[in-house]
Amino acid sequence: MQPIDTSGRVVEVVPHPLPYFSLVLEGPPAWRETQAGQFVMIETSAGLEPYLRRAFSVHDVSKTDRGARIELLAKIVGPGTREMAHKRAGDTMKVLGPLGKPYGAAEARPSALVAGGVGSAPLLLLGRRLLAEGKRFDFFYGGRSAIDLARSAAFAELARESGGEFIATTEDGSAGERGLVTAPLAERLRQSAYGKIFSCGPMGLLKRLAEMSAEHSVPGEAALETEMGCGYGACLGCAVELVDGKIALCCKDGPVFACETVKW
Amino acid sequence: MQPIDTSGRVVEVVPHPLPYFSLVLEGPPAWRETQAGQFVMIETSAGLEPYLRRAFSVHDVSKTDRGARIELLAKIVGPGTREMAHKRAGDTMKVLGPLGKPYGAAEARPSALVAGGVGSAPLLLLGRRLLAEGKRFDFFYGGRSAIDLARSAAFAELARESGGEFIATTEDGSAGERGLVTAPLAERLRQSAYGKIFSCGPMGLLKRLAEMSAEHSVPGEAALETEMGCGYGACLGCAVELVDGKIALCCKDGPVFACETVKW
């Protein structure tokens, strides 16, 4: 579907706790069509700080009688996310979306969903989709510390419902296994073979996952983050370098890319 | 007293109705010393719009057990006043003040207080002072239309308490006498002689009042408005040209000036 430029009504802002929070917006029926991996561009402030909109993966979608609700899972890192965390129920925000290419189809074999920090955002919708398709998946959730594993319960529940497991890791050991999320994944890659690895998170993690996909010849799809000026293909600011030497636009050709196509 | 750089807590925002409103702030005991004609510099927004603080006459002051309350009477004309009108009880704002030279002493003869639109702001405090000093005054309040005579009741009550009268004028006749505020003043200047004319409002009005002061040799004091970058004497942006060829600073040497000293 074509993205629409509309405005959403803030339903609530939920701390997970801070700096992580959910922003729930009420909007038009068209939002119901949002697919896992797609994002929206939000005008976080009517003023100059920040001036440009900000990109957020759609974390969850639900139908309402008049339209739809989308939930965004965000982390306060600067002015835009700070403005968002300060919104109150009833405030309206300009929203452009849904934008970008969603995650592709899962294979017959179980999938591995791998999240680094707030990169988990788009994977909830993906989990829901896989569950609906009756596809099993394990969910790997890595963070620096326990607080960085926002919405763990929801992810764990989804994974288990699908028949899969939920594996959390933290660098300081404050929750789940101590270490990086790639460790438990590597283990399981040696035993059971996954059909696909779906990921989102910091570039460093995605790069490593791309390597692991190659090593174990398990196809991988990663949702990338780049700076974005517009989100709809006008500014050419979201360039992603591909292995074939071409330049792709994260907002149009992505944010989801097949790992082997990206020049990491 | 020296101005202090502090922060005030928003007690309430009262529409008079819009675009006029009162912003009531709670602050330190030092604010109790504020004198009629003095102003404060308010940081209306934490962001860039507007970037510089805005100047507002102190409209009213009251003592609280922990400190003091000041009331500002403002008109929405741009980003700063818009931000102010959007404040909610409990918000805090940076406040620098009280600043500037207050209105001087009244003469034995009754005074004329003349306000043009929101220029009425500093004259409430002046009225209270005169009342406390047992000095009589007439209050002339001019505006384009009825809505531009914010807080009329309060001014009228003060004037009458002092034994004087309250005269309102509007250009469209929607309240009080139709015409300019200078008309009824001219009338009374021909009959009863005033000891002093205290004024605040648009430059055009103040200029005309200065002329009338001269014609009837009644001393006049006017509170001027200029652009202000800082309010405390640092930017030299608030220049006022004097008849002696010198440049005065509205924020330090003013905002109240003896009419005969200003090059109108």
Next chain:
Amino acid sequence: MVSGADSGGRAEATGAIATPCAPDLSVRLGNLVLPNPIMTASGTFGYGLEFAHLAALDRLGGIVTKGLSLVPLRGNPPPRIGEPRGGMLNSIGLQNIGVEKFLADVLPGLGKFPAQVMVNLFGYEFDDYARLAERVDSFAGIAAVELNVSCPNVKKGGIEFGHDPVQLERLVRSVRDVTGKPIAVKLSPNVTSPVAIAEAAKAGGADVISAINTVLGMSIDPWTRRPSLNTTRGGLSGPAIKPIAVRIVHDVAKKVGLPVIGIGGVETVDDVVEFLLAGASAVQVGTALFRDPRTAERLVDGLASRLVEMKIERVSELIGAVRPWENA
């Protein structure tokens, strides 16, 4: 808070079209007539067509294409944008599909809109400009050419033709020799005397001056210590540069005597009026489109309403109508 106190600094831009007796929004740029003075700025709205689903292209006064070169360009590696307070930094590096693909695939589709199409041209070599102008000259769908001699993101050779009056005059003349279409020359703000550059463009045969291109700037992330741009330095745009643009538009309009297109931080109706008063005959909207793809059409509506409010029948009455202070 007081409900009803209209929020946001950009309210004017959203005023809906107003009255029965609609004012005359048309403006002239030399022989070029625009239905209204609102254009999209080069490089900020692609080639126009691809955003038909987000913006009402039929409402625009003019569309300026992304900078076109003889061959398609890949542009600079990421990161390509940064966001200092009040503006945007970019180093896209003139990525574009090339003039041939534009003429074949895009131009035909643009035909159905009243908006005047201006192609923005740039080259690395002196001759590139004339070759590009010559190539597009025969296409009726192209109303004018805009020469980008001022892009801070082209390193090759390192010359910005827009910084050297002598070079520029020759360059413009070489284009004048091969096309009858109106020529707009886009000024760099990064020079000591934009007026001297504009004079040179005029001497070379330019019909219109577009002012300004981005301002050379740079920012660094205090934590990663990385420049926000891969190229370290890049072009500053958005509200931050508007006062610089207004100054240059004013000086050029006053001293050079060519119609000027005002560019730089245009986002509200106030901005449009300000540029017109300064001497611009039209404006281009750039960065503001990234924030809101409908900015341009909103400005067309808002400008119409504003003229009614100001009791002005023709927008052209505002051009250069600034009132300097007596003793200035």
Next chain:
Amino acid sequence: MVSGADSGGRAEATGAIATPCAPDLSVRLGNLVLPNPIMTASGTFGYGLEFAHLAALDRLGGIVTKGLSLVPLRGNPPPRIGEPRGGMLNSIGLQNIGVEKFLADVLPGLGKFPAQVMVNLFGYEFDDYARLAERVDSFAGIAAVELNVSCPNVKKGGIEFGHDPVQLERLVRSVRDVTGKPIAVKLSPNVTSPVAIAEAAKAGGADVISAINTVLGMSIDPWTRRPSLNTTRGGLSGPAIKPIAVRIVHDVAKKVGLPVIGIGGVETVDDVVEFLLAGASAVQVGTALFRDPRTAERLVDGLASRLVEMKIERVSELIGAVRPWENA
């Protein structure tokens, strides 16, 4: 809203002084040593002393005076300031008390602060600069002179010495000949090549480059049609010009090899770190002081805390430590 989510874009600037092992904030500008890199910018904090009740002068690294001339000046008529989005426009016109009054009444009072006092000097005639420098040379309380050759608000003669390398080199040499004090030359951003101007200043004997002065700008009230400034054009300052200043500081520090003072839109600790990384050895705070007279001291505290957070012992480690992208 979520309470606890810290609001405002300028929180870092308010961090209070942090730790037992305080980091070393001192920096060198040639022979000049500052207790910390935070100075007040010329014309934005008067002569320092008059604001002792609003700011902790004893915390500053340096104080630069309002521009001083041989005789007191009245400055420009009002209006003198405007406020475009993200910045400030001014045309104060260098109103000042004159060098004699400064030396007699102000300088003695400044003696009691550790802050280094830099006098900002300007003249209309070539010789004015040397005469001013000669006049202040014998005063021990003055640590250095800063030559303002770049004020956009001086019309007389119309020359900005800062726009002509040949003139500037001669001017700086004439000052060098009469004073042993460190000479800082303040650059105009309104030139095609600030580096060339800085090179000329160096050739003339300058010890330090201050960059930048205000950017030439203009704005117009869309309703009154009046320029915001009596002089029509004036100097743009504040956050809007920071990316321009960072670019010029970076280029000059890299190519000229003199210590640089970064000036332009400094308001937060992030800003200070950004300028240091770009190559500045110190910064000056200007317009931000109008918004908050305690900005400078807050930055001193905030910078100390930041260094602790970054685990850096000496602020000087940050100077020029930007990390360009590999393929840049």
